[in-house]
Amino acid sequence: MQIEIIDINKLLPYINNPRKSSNIDKVASSIKEFGFQQPIVVDKNYTIIVGHTRFEAAKKLGLKEVPVQVADLSINQSKAYRIADNKVAQDNYWDFEKLQIELDSILENNYELINTGFDSDELDNLLNKNLKNNDNLKDSEINESDLKGSKQCPSCGYEFN
Incomplete structure (x- = not known):
């Protein structure tokens, strides 16, 4: 996996993202405290696959550049991954x-x-x-x-x- 640092203005939110970003403030606080520990995953056109909330949090913090991973996925894989990334995290249990x-x-x-x-x-x-x-x-x-x-x-x- 190769991570690139990209101008935030090059990133395009996916217009049909089925998940609403309700934790922007919490994610912004996390980025401020710990730094950007997970890159935003994008396709070759810089459309966001995973990381819409991190993107919004970075904008809120006034970041000019963000780390991204350009994923080599088909359109259907990108759509499925976008859903799976959120669904799988939602199903976790706490010990x-x-x-x-x-x-x-x-x-x-x-x-x-x-x-x-x-x-x-x-x-x-x-x-x-x-x-x-x-x-x-x-x-x-x-x-x-x-x-x-x-x-x-x-x-x-x-x-x-």
Whole structure:
């Protein structure tokens, strides 16, 4: 795989992209914190196959250039990959016990948890949930009725109830 740095204005969003970009702010925050770690995948004409949200986030951040991978895919492969990339990620499950360990470790090391991509309400749920019996729940199954205890971020002082 070869990654090129391309002028952002050369990229063309796919007009029939079936996925709506609702996390532009979160992705922009991620790019700002960690840099551009995943290239935008484009076809030979620089039409975006995968990475529409990264593209929008980069524009929001005022980036002039972005990393891209030019994929050698047929039109049908590009269409299928565009759908599969989003669908496969959507079907993932969290191992909440391991997620709890990772979040606790990040918190103990005074790093901002908001950089994980979870918003404050989600973090509140995750940090206070009894996770041992719920390690196969989908993301959308976290609810406030399972909350207990409280934790405080040592860096920013935010208290999670």
